[in-house]
Amino acid sequence: MFASTTGIVRTGVISAFAAVAILTGGAMAAADAPAPTPGQLESTLNQFSDPGVATGPKTQLMVNGGAHSGNIDRMNQGLQNYGHVGFTVSNVQASGDTAKAQVAIVSPHGTMPGVPMTWQNTAGKWELTEQTGCTILAMSMEPC
Numbered sequence: 001m002f003a004s005t006t007g008i009v010r011t012g013v014i015s016a017f018a019a020v021a022i023l024t025g026g027a028m029a030a031a032d033a034p035a036p037t038p039g040q041l042e043s044t045l046n047q048f049s050d051p052g053v054a055t056g057p058k059t060q061l062m063v064n065g066g067a068h069s070g071n072i073d074r075m076n077q078g079l080q081n082y083g084h085v086g087f088t089v090s091n092v093q094a095s096g097d098t099a100k101a102q103v104a105i106v107s108p109h110g111t112m113p114g115v116p117m118t119w120q121n122t123a124g125k126w127e128l129t130e131q132t133g134c135t136i137l138a139m140s141m142e143p144c
Helices: 002-029 038-049 055-059 065-079 130-139
Strands: 086-095 098-107 110-122 125-128
Touching (some): 038 086, 038 098, 038 125
Antiparallel strands (some): 098 110
16 A cells, blocks of 8 residues: 555656646746837837947847848948938737837938838847848848
8 A cells, every 4th residue: 555655646746846847847938928018129120220230239130130141231331321210119919929010110201100010039039020120121222
């Protein structure tokens, strides 16, 4: 009888540890990222469009940004004398590791309202999706 009670206790302890491992490891690792604020997303856009930020750091603001470093470098050169580009992010909708929002882009030539953009949470950081980064690059005549 003692052997079977020990087996039951061991099974119970193993099950408890497995439940804790699932709750603190596997299940939580796949949990949704906290929704970003409009300010967080605007910060990413402002850094990406700032000609004072070097190409290397900008590649880290965009999913697969390293593949577009030449485009980003040429965008930086073009922005040197262009003037300030600003962004207003609204209507943020987050689902899992993806966030979508409407963005008004303000440039020396006027405002372009309601541009849909998307971000992806990668390792706890909201990055422009490759499609959104390429949209911005296309606006600066550097399409991907």
